[in-house]
Amino acid sequence: MVRSFTDLTLTPAMLDAIDRVGYSTPTPIQAQAIGPILEGRDLIGCAQTGTGKTAAFAIPMIELLTGTGERLAGNPARLGRSGPSALVLAPTRELALQIAEAFATLGGARGIETVVVIGGESMAPQLAGLRKRPAVVVATPGRLIDHLERGTLSLGSVRLVVLDEADRMLDMGFAPQVERILRATPLDRQTLCFSATMPPEVEALVRRHLVRPIRVEVGVVARPVAKVTQVLYKTPIQEKTPLLLRLLGEERGQTLVFTRTKHRADRVARAVVAAGHRATRLHADRSMTQRREALDGFRNGRYRVLIATDIAARGIDVPGIAHVVNFDLPHTAEDYIHRIGRTARAEASGRATSFAAPEEHEQLRTIERHLGHSVPRN
Ligand code: AMP
Numbered sequence: 001m002v003r004s005f006t007d008l009t010l011t012p013a014m015l016d017a018i019d020r021v022g023y024s025t026p027t028p029i030q031a032q033a034i035g036p037i038l039e040g041r042d043l044i045g046c047a048q049t050g051t052g053k054t055a056a057f058a059i060p061m062i063e064l065l066t067g068t069g070e071r072l073a074g075n076p077a078r079l080g081r082s083g084p085s086a087l088v089l090a091p092t093r094e095l096a097l098q099i100a101e102a103f104a105t106l107g108g109a110r111g112i113e114t115v116v117v118i119g120g121e122s123m124a125p126q127l128a129g130l131r132k133r134p135a136v137v138v139a140t141p142g143r144l145i146d147h148l149e150r151g152t153l154s155l156g157s158v159r160l161v162v163l164d165e166a167d168r169m170l171d172m173g174f175a176p177q178v179e180r181i182l183r184a185t186p187l188d189r190q191t192l193c194f195s196a197t198m199p200p201e202v203e204a205l206v207r208r209h210l211v212r213p214i215r216v217e218v219g220v221v222a223r224p225v226a227k228v229t230q231v232l233y234k235t236p237i238q239e240k241t242p243l244l245l246r247l248l249g250e251e252r253g254q255t256l257v258f259t260r261t262k263h264r265a266d267r268v269a270r271a272v273v274a275a276g277h278r279a280t281r282l283h284a285d286r287s288m289t290q291r292r293e294a295l296d297g298f299r300n301g302r303y304r305v306l307i308a309t310d311i312a313a314r315g316i317d318v319p320g321i322a323h324v325v326n327f328d329l330p331h332t333a334e335d336y337i338h339r340i341g342r343t344a345r346a347e348a349s350g351r352a353t354s355f356a357a358p359e360e361h362e363q364l365r366t367i368e369r370h371l372g373h374s375v376p377r378n
Contacts, residue, residue, distance in 0.1 A: 002031035014063055017106045027052030032216040034060045042213040044206055045194040050341045051218050053194050054102045057162050061086055062107035065135050083157035084137040091168040093118040098317045100138045119143040120288045127152055141177035158185040166195040166202050182209050197334055228340050229351045232375040237357040240327055245275045253322025257307045258339050260328035269307045279305035310335055316342055326354035329363045333370030
């Protein structure tokens, strides 16, 4: 039974790095996944966001990549000269950036170079980064394929592959790209697949590409983190903005607001700013620079309110989000769970408030059916 990081066979350098980021005890997914990954096993991690799954793969991967210790002597996943040793695929740019950040904080001091290969950014800095022969490439599937096609990256030296938020990648239509990328990596690689839900498409992907994987599940699959207090307001659509402004006026704390469309995100943001709140927007029509500015500003508290669409907000990891507001209900229960998982990260508790107009009652029923209970009414 793993109770502390010292129960895992980690190097002193890694224990130091973990100490510096301030993690005192492993989360359940970390306690279960780190050991088997260090042993070289393929792994399926069924874990929602907010469970500490990024560190659950980053910690053992950094250990394997630096190849320290006798235990790892036989492990070939060392820093390669010819190309990257590890590849992490993620559905969105934001998530990719956060994964890279985790590798930098936990492995930077040990010389692990990480490069992010994502769409929406110019090729030049990515090419310069790739020329430095990074150990780890964190990528979204589309842009990675561009590099493969141009011959600016080869995956022949990859020893470790992570498919993060696999369900989401497949939902977004990346299945052909993921297949193609996996085919470009050596067959004897170690493969880790993390997914909040396990739909048949993910199971099929796992059957095709993982070898005798160990299965690690935390909590009940696809249930919201228990520490989130959920509340539902039934409200006509035209009353949603005044209701949001009232809640923002009554409460304190960082608030993440989800809208159905980019257009609605813009409109809600205008109203929130006009009411005197520090607010910004995050959606796919904003440039990468604007998105970074919005996310950094929200993270460091310059903005109290971030208004976002689902895709853009995927993977947002801002510690200390007090409140998630579903200004519009999402279409699927998975999205609902992902959205409210943005609050109550790791050890904190948080609130999730949803607004449901009469025209959204079908969505509400779908979500509640999936949750297995109704969302408490205000
Ligand atoms: P993730 O599920 O990877 O998105 O991580 C959720 C949040 O938990 C992030 O803010 C991490 O920095 C944080 N976290 C990860 N592992 C731990 C840990 N062992 N103790 C406390 N916080 C952690």
